[in-house]
Amino acid sequence: MDRSILLGPLLLRPLLLGPALIRPPLIRPPPARSHFRGGGFAPVAHRWIGAAVFVLLIALAEIGTRQGWITSLTLPRPSDVLETFGELYSSGLLWTHLSVSLMRLLVGAALGASFGVAVGVMIGLFSYVRAGLVPLTAALFPIPKIALLPLFVIWFGIDEGSKYALIAFGTFTPTVVATYGAVDNVDRSLIRMGQSFNLSWFSIVRKIVLPGAMPGILSGLRISLAIAIILLVAAEMLGAEHGIGAYILEAGSLYDLERLFAGVAILSLLGVGMSAVISLIERRLLNWRQ
């Protein structure tokens, strides 16, 4: 190889101008491994890190409250919360609260999500429905549904009916928006393929549009269900004898931090559980994705 190229033009120019007798010294940089710069930006599963963060935070709170640099007014001791939780469990109250809450969540979210998916699919498929309902959904979406609870109480009664309605209504709007977005995003070329093979309209919807929209619908459900849990607690705080929301409210008004945190932990677990169920469904239904 030509040595002057390695030395570069800056070195070269004065040398060329200078006396021709002075030859540049032979300097070759040692071979270096080419720099890797293609990493990152790809999600990699690190299961244990999530758990480790939880454990670390809880351990910190435990040590802090034991050693006194976190006062018991600021944060309850995690071991005390666990003890409270144990009492709740052994007294059978846990199940009393959890069962009514789960029932409300299940009925409300199932109603809201199934109506939401149905309406979303209709909006995606029929332009008249879209023209009529998209503005309405946009108008309903930003309403804090809690504000409507008194109305629901009048319409559906003070008991379970109003709570079901609140949760259903709250899950309905985000599900609609996610669903028609997902239907819009179904690969048009697949629909064209279905038409070119003379598949019936119903077959195209059932075999191409719905499976194609499934990823979007499921990720919408993730959000809707989290909203359902929030509304569940809100409804129970506003008027219920049992339920996790009522339990938390009671603990809060007595300034019983251990019980408050036990209740909050149950909610978190509920959220994690819901998310896990959706992940499971995704893994079963969407294994065809790249």
Next chain:
Amino acid sequence: MDIRLSGVSHSYDDFEVLRDISLEIPSGRIVCIVGPSGCGKSTLLRFIGGLEQPSKGEVLQIGSPPADCLNPLTYIFQDFALLPWRSVRGNVSLVLEDHGIRGARAEAIITDVLTRTKLSDFANALPKQLSGGMKQRVAIARALAVNPAVMLMDEPLSALDSQTRELLMDDLISLWTRTPFTAVYVTHNLAEAVRLGHSIVVMSRRPGEIREVVHLDKPLDQRQYGDSDLEEQQKYLWQLMREEARAADAELVHV
């Protein structure tokens, strides 16, 4: 079943795409359509398949399709258009289900077309597991399953690398040699046109008109990669297209 286009013209609003296309697609032959980008080849194919209607002229079917033909005009798409959530077998059975063909009858058809396209070992694979060439063979198998009278192929090999393309051309030729099918084959690639076409329709730039129809008499199974007479034909086609392609290319810049 033959297809005849008579005086087909089309405009999208004020945008003239096709002008007075008259063409005969005889049964059992492969007609290739070549032309510069944007000259309306895909549009023409949509008219033939009945996915769109021309603003003037008509597309006629002469004679009736064979009795066991489920979908007379069947497309093969450039992007394969396979359902990613269905296996190879499921993708083929998709087009049979709507005709009430299930169970043993469907199984017989599926086995037959998968054997013909050399996919028997991959019946249960999902599209994401297949290479591009295999995906297009699945799409061909799916098209064969409905026993089409005419296959409408829009740049079916354009998404594939050149080696895979050669292999698939060989596959298409051996499929045709065993049971001749009718096809309209749109392509950019003149080498594909001279390998597969019984006649080659050369179109002008937009608005697309027929410049010339070249007939090739050499039987398909005697055409080989790099045959000198085919190369001659290819050169001739390129002579015809060169100026059009250049002009079409320049046109896009002005838009």
